[in-house]
Amino acid sequence: MQDRRTEIIRIIKDTRSLPTLPGIITKLSSLAEDGKVSVDEMARVVTSDQVLSAKVLKLVNSPFYGFSGRISTVSKALILLGVNVVKSLAISSSIFEIMEKNTVGLWEHSLGAAVAANIIARKLNLPEREEISTAALLHDIGKVIFKIKLEQDYDHLLNVIKEKELPMIDCERELFNVDHAEIGEWLVKSWLLPEKLIEPIAYHHNVEKSNNQRAKTAVVHVADVLVKASGFGFSGDDFVSRIQPAAWEKLGLNELILKDIVSELENNLVEAKNFSMDIQSKSGQQA
């Protein structure tokens, strides 16, 4: 058991490149051809994709630029790296060769969580909204990498989840002695991303453990739960957990606010769905 964990750590630490959805790359390339593309336009496309956002944040926090652990949003990264650097980073990304249902499901889930986190942060008037939605976008990056690096294990995992009707995180621990939150935490730590992003990724299933960034972690947790409840995307299981008391308390939630959030989320997810269809059709053309 311990061996399996060690092996997974080794395999994941060895990650060099993460593939992105082909539709995202097509969209960015067409933006790039425009010649004069603005930081805002570019940021909008990049922030719709967890992998590309992770790459951009990894690069801007790398020691070469000299502000490791400081930059936590894509638009700030774009200002510091420059549109050209991000453009070439995106275009040189590897892409998923097969557009498979689970890949799209996970991508939609992350996008939906970012949308939800943004709404929650706005309704509750929290500072650093962009940081919060970035953390939500990246919260399941551990799953993405697990799926890419250990594809057979991931398929097996999904089957076991279906059979036993258990939450994904419990199955992960049972099968591999490690879960996606922990994997995500290793990754973003090794990429020298700021704590603002690390804690919500590490503790979105265990809000109590978050010390310095509990509000952000709580929002990401709630966003994760709400998106799953909405049925948008597929994160690996259909299990909707309860909102943890620590999150409820930290954010000072009540039924009324939550209702308000949910109704706005439903409207916004319609847009996200349209965007997703657009990306999928572009991906189809390229494949």
Place this chain on the structure above:
Amino acid sequence: MGSRLRIALVSKNHELNTQMELRLRSKGYQVIVFSKISSILGFIYSDPPDVMIVDLTASDPEIQKLVKELKKDNYFSVIPVLGLLSDNMDELFDWQNYPLDDFIVCPVQYSELFSRISLSMQRIQRIFDNNPLTKLPGNTSIQHAIERALGKQMAVCYIDINNFKPYNDSYGFSRGDEVLRMVARIMSNAVKESGGGFVGHIGGDDFVFIVMFDRAEAVCKTILANFNIIISDLFGDEDKARGHYIAKDRKGHEQEFPLLGVAIAVVPTDSPKIQHYGKITEVAAELKKLAKKSQESCYVIDRRKI
């Protein structure tokens, strides 16, 4: 400019000296030949050449010592030194102890030698003038860039950070360095994305960029806007919420300082009153005073016609 380079040729081989001097002169270079090693250092220190070609084929300890001496000295190590090596010698050569900038193998291919001379000049300029912190070109390059801009419809824009010293004192040097690197990136990207221009780092919190005059204002606006987005990550949560931070002023008294901002002085280069480099810095200093009156980020453009 490059064709009048002064090249010092150091070799005890008269045949080689004569031939190489001829070829270099025919290329338009000035050549000073040294066959007596003892006199070289003194000459170099008083009247440094642009490039040195040093004959190492004879493995002469005197010449080797000369190279070492020269490279030890911070100031003169800027001069590129090309070593002449004999065939096969490069494989065994002690690169560690004889810090050459480049080499060429005998028999000399002159077209290659000329390329290597140009290349080493470019490289040395790139390496030595650039600010080690921000990797932006330093004062030599800045002065050249300003001289090239004079009389054209361009603008020389000086940036500095308001109240940078108290920030440095309060948050520490490494945080201050981060701020400088960020300003450098923000400025470089804003200039590049506006269509290009020159950017340089004068030193400390002083930067300069040069763009076409009609684009200067837009670039200033971009820099100010982007700096304001980025600074939120440079302060602690409490300071950010308060909108100011406490640090010591020049006299050592604790004082409130607003969050960091930048001031930009924009000097058009086509005005008849600006004939030379010195005048630009003079006008910039006047504008800076104006820009500094407000504690917030701002830019001031000199639109006076006379």
